[in-house]
Amino acid sequence: MTTRRDFLKSMGAIAPAIALSRTSWAMGGGGGGGAGGGAASLNVPVFELPLYIPPVLQPTSSTATRDVYEITQQNATVEIIPGTQTAILGYNGMTPGPTIMVDSNREVAVRHTNNTNVRTTTHLHGGHMRAGDDGHPVDYVNPGETREYVYSNKQLPATLWYHDHTMDVTGDQVYAGLAGFYLISDDYERSFGLPSGDQEIAIVIQDRTFAADGSLVYNDTIMGELGDTILVNGVPYPYFEVSTRKYRVRILNGSNARSYTLALNNGASFIQIGSDGGLLPAPVVRSSINIAPAERVDVVIDFTNVPVGSQIVLQNTAGTGSTSQIMRFDVATAADDGSVIPQVLRPIERLDPAAAVTTRQWVFSAGGGGGTPWVINGLPYDENRVDAFPKVGTTEIWELHNRTGMMHPVHIHDIMWQVLDVNGRPPAPEDAGWKDTFKVPPGGTVRVIGRFDDYVGDPNDITTAYMMHCHILEHEDHAMMTQFIVVD
Numbered sequence: 289m290t291t292r293r294d295f296l297k298s299m300g301a302i303a304p305a306i307a308l309s310r311t312s313w314a315m316g317g318g319g320g321g322g323a324g325g326g327a328a329s330l331n332v333p334v335f336e337l338p339l340y341i342p343p344v345l346q347p348t349s350s351t352a353t354r355d356v357y358e359i360t361q362q363n364a365t366v367e368i369i370p371g372t373q374t375a376i377l378g379y380n381g382m383t384p385g386p387t388i389m390v391d392s393n394r395e396v397a398v399r400h401t402n403n404t405n406v407r408t409t410t411h412l413h414g415g416h417m418r419a420g421d422d423g424h425p426v427d428y429v430n431p432g433e434t435r436e437y438v439y440s441n442k443q444l445p446a447t448l449w450y451h452d453h454t455m456d457v458t459g460d461q462v463y464a465g466l467a468g469f470y471l472i473s474d475d476y477e478r479s480f481g482l483p484s485g486d487q488e489i490a491i492v493i494q495d496r497t498f499a500a501d502g503s504l505v506y507n508d509t510i511m512g513e514l515g516d517t518i519l520v521n522g523v524p525y526p527y528f529e530v531s532t533r534k535y536r537v538r539i540l541n542g543s544n545a546r547s548y549t550l551a552l553n554n555g556a557s558f559i560q561i562g563s564d565g566g567l568l569p570a571p572v573v574r575s576s577i578n579i580a581p582a583e584r585v586d587v588v589i590d591f592t593n594v595p596v597g598s599q600i601v602l603q604n605t606a607g608t609g610s611t612s613q614i615m616r617f618d619v620a621t622a623a624d625d626g627s628v629i630p631q632v633l634r635p636i637e638r639l640d641p642a643a644a645v646t647t648r649q650w651v652f653s654a655g656g657g658g659g660t661p662w663v664i665n666g667l668p669y670d671e672n673r674v675d676a677f678p679k680v681g682t683t684e685i686w687e688l689h690n691r692t693g694m695m696h697p698v699h700i701h702d703i704m705w706q707v708l709d710v711n712g713r714p715p716a717p718e719d720a721g722w723k724d725t726f727k728v729p730p731g732g733t734v735r736v737i738g739r740f741d742d743y744v745g746d747p748n749d750i751t752t753a754y755m756m757h758c759h760i761l762e763h764e765d766h767a768m769m770t771q772f773i774v775v776d
């Protein structure tokens with residue numbers, strides 16, 4: 289079988305390097321495509337298992353200004369489908385990994401020890417950090433090595449996530465389990481009285497396909513890997529017991545390629561309070577929410593007037609059959625709700641297009657020649673090529689053009705951006721906050737504006753480059769990725 293790296297190498301896209309076979313992390317088979325089976329031959333429970341809440345990671349040491357966390361990346365075997373065992377890659381052996389909770393402006397170091405059988409890099413998605421700590425795809429952490437990533441958290445509170453970002457195999461290794469939440473808060477956000485404590489959860493939605501023996505099936509589908517079973521926090525179709533109160537639910541689409549359209553089957557609306565980059569200026573009432581891979585929505589679901597005993601399904605109206613429902617909220621008890629949703633959340637400083645010194649054009653298309661499936665500006669990713677050198681202290685407008693027939697969720701590392709327009713029209717209120725991942729519609733254009741305030745890289749050191757790529761992970765792994773270095 290031709291590996292991805294061999295394939296790209298044959299196209300002259302990348303420098304020779306170690307060949308990695310597909311799903312090399314899966315010990316003793318598993319992951320083989322075409323074995324058939326899938327969920328149909330497994331007894332996948334629906335609304336029978338409780339929602340799993342990943343543990344909050346505790347620092348191993350702290351000073352007045354800094355916390356140190358330690359995570360061990362491991363091959364592990366876990367029970368996802370009852371009665372079967374699934375080989376995964378997990379942060380601390382679990383998927384999703386433990387949740388890291390921090391405050392803005394407090395420095396954090398996360399020491400990742402790679403005890404897996406594959407090399408990894410770890411990217412903090414939505415994080416604004418020194419370029420060398422961004423988890424560049426070829427800044428490898430080899431098996432047995434430890435790497436400390438330092439995050440200043442000099443950014444607004446938001447729902448972030450850390451995940452694998454290894455060259456050519458990000459799709460494999462995230463699919464295998466390498467993803468976890470990283471939540472930033474501050475006193476201002478806590479002062480609002482939003483639902484918190486047991487009225488606040490973070491959920492990651494992921495689709496996976498399981499073979500009859502419970503092993504994960506990953507085919508590296510070039511259009512984007514789609515699973516037939518929906519997991520929420522690693523559990524198939526869980527239920528979550530609530531009381532007659534409001535709940536804050538941070539939702540991450542952690543799927544490799546699938547977008548979801550979220551809706552509640554009792555017809556209730558979500559009250560969206562935040563997006564990728566944190567709180568919106570004001571809440572937005574939404575009857576359904578389309579969420580692309582890597583996007584986050586922060587919503588409040590109001591159960592205060594829902595009768596005890598009700599069961600409310602979180603649906604995916606974009607799905608069919610086994611992908612048409614996600615989880616269920618069971619209203620189990622009556623309780624007083626002390627939480628509030630303020631009508632004013634966090635004001636957003638609007639970036640002025642007139643202040644932009646540079647406007648860059650980025651064309652996302654298919655078939656750049658030579659058989660490379662996905663390209664940006666006609667070129668496949670090349671780790672030795674840097675396509676932009678924005679100057680620190682300046683504002684730029686980036687125009688993201690989609691010349692294909694499918695949506696690409698484009699993610700830009702380093703900074704948060706504001707959407708100027710989508711196909712020439714101003715963004716909807718829910719997309720008008722700070723964002724790092726943009727749904728660029730088929731044949732369409734999204735214009736975004738951002739300011740490069742700090743974290744200058746080294747033009748001669750590509751591990752200080754930040755990435756821009758499609759967050760359909762198989763598109764990213766098949767070269768729909770570029771890089772930029774912030775310079776003086």
Ligand SMILES: [Cu+2]
Pocket residue numbers: 695696697758759760763764768
């Ligand atoms: Cu794409």
